[in-house]
Amino acid sequence: MDQKTFQAVLYVFFGILFLGGFLSLSLYGYFKKAEQDEGRSATVFPNIVIWGTFDAKEMAVVSKQLSRGRGEDKGYNNVRYVEKDPSTVRSAFIQAAATGQAPDLLLLDHRTLLTLRENLRVIPFSAFPLAQYQRTFIPASDQFVVQGGYLGFPFLADTMVLYYNENLRLRDGIKDIPTTWSEFSSGALASVIKRHQATDRSVIPLGSYSNYQHAIELLSALVLQTKESDAGLTAPALQEALEFYTSFSNLRSSVFTWNVSLPQARDLFVANNLIFYPGFISEYQELIRSNPNIVVRVAPIPQIGSGATPVTPAVIHTLGIAATSKQPTAALSVILDLLSILQEEETGFLDRFPAPPALQGFYPDAESDVTETIFISSLFDARAIPLTPEQQRQLITILQEIVVGSRSYASGVETLLRFYQ
Helix, strand or coil: CCHHHHHHHHHHHHHHHCHHHHHHHHHHHHHHHHHHHCCCCCCCCCEEEEEECCCHHHHHHHHHHHHCCCCCCCCCCEEEEEECCCCCHHHHHHHHHHCCCCCCEEEEEHHHHHHHHHHECCEECCCCCHHHHHHHECHHHHHHEECCEECCEEEEEEEEEEEEEHHHHHHCCCCCCCCEHHHHCCHHHHHHHHHHHHCCCECCCCCCCCCCCCHHHHHHHHHHHHHCCCCCCCHHHHHHHHHHHHHCCCCCCCCCCCCCCCCCHHHHHHCCCECEEEEEHHHHHHHHHHCCCCCEEEEECCECCCCCCCCEEEEEEEEEEECCCCCHHHHHHHHHHHHHHHHCHHHCHHHHCCCCECECCCCCCCCCCHHHHHHHHHHHHEEECCCCHHHHHHHHHHHHHHHHCCCCHHHHHHHHHHHHC
């Protein structure tokens, strides 16, 4: 998605979010009172520290923008961003909080942030009414609503889409891009899969985890789509979804097209040897840069049935205030400024973070191309993946054991029912 389109989207966003200055003034007053109630001065807070998993070099530009006098009348002078390893940021934060060294702000994906709910400052409903929150942000943002307020403000929504290699599609005579998962196991696509079982080319990376980094997210798509279908979240329906997913890596299956001996799915896609690659919006720029000799196209993620409610899995990157922050007023100001700085072309921020903001109320315009339209439209069907990092690790193990035959489908279904209820 080009920068001009994103800026247009964001102008609409801030028109909604900062209408009349309501949010900024209300929250500023609330947290300033909280600081005064705790016996602290609320006049000058020289430094605000943000921990996140985005690249530090990319965020350095933003930090400089925030520190150039922007916060002089808002309680902060300097902002320092610290890049953290996604796999250890949670434990590092807990340890830092215990020793008084925690940051003021966290910018994390929703799955990690929600495991830290006891360590976050709740932003109250009195500062930002629930009805206004629900009108502003996409429905997938409701997971941050807790008793008394919000755990954080949604920032970016990274949804899953179906990438495909246009040249390979035409070469294999695939006329229609599948809109349902069943199309991969029947008809023309099933014939393409069978034809390539004796070649080094694969159709779609379903069935394993080790060489497809989004296996759990894709399995979540199947489960969430099943949950909102007429079948509902039942054991038979989930077993059917699980059997479908693993069939593509089953050597005895007629749709065998993927196995653990293959390279990483994304590498295979850019190497011109994978036709379809289910991935996230944030991967788009890297995919088109990695190999200029392939034509990357985008389609919505397939659904379990043509008449089912569309469901698209999403990762919501969110800004939260640490409960241990001694300067929540300043931290809040940084959140608001961090959001508003997205509008400023000179930061290059939009080029580095291509996922759209997690809000509703905007639509593709007449100048949007097909890719932009699909990216924006996917927000309407977005559902946050409801798994903690620990649950994801458990599902990875279960998936691997089912693929090699050391665990039954019934056992896997029991875990899915428990995790996705």
